[in-house]
């Protein structure tokens with residue numbers, strides 16, 4: 001997400017915050033994946049979400065739209081600790097993980113649970 005009150009025509013890295021932890025992950029040089037309408041998930045949150053939903057196989061469907069794809073899916077979602085309305089669906093978690101792993105720009109690999 002974008003920090004409130006910014007100049008949308010001159011967005012700085014510090015203005016781009018992870019929707020799920022609220023940190024300026026982009027400015028910190030951490031991996032980020034952009035969703036719809038400027039939503040962002042950072043590599044750290046993606047790791048947590050991936051570990052819980054994919055590795056552990058836990059999590060439940062939520063009656064909310066996914067912040068990343070803006071759709072409601074009948075599949076488990078991960079919920080942000082700082083914002084109960086910020087959820088990411090299993091599909092987006094897997095897609096984002098694949099995207100980050102393929103990226104030559106970032107060193108990120110999915111948690112294996114071992």
Ligand SMILES: [Zn+2]
Pocket residue numbers: 018019020021022023025041042043044045046
């Ligand atoms: Zn985050």
Ligand SMILES: [Zn+2]
Pocket residue numbers: 066067068069070071088089090091092093
């Ligand atoms: Zn989604």
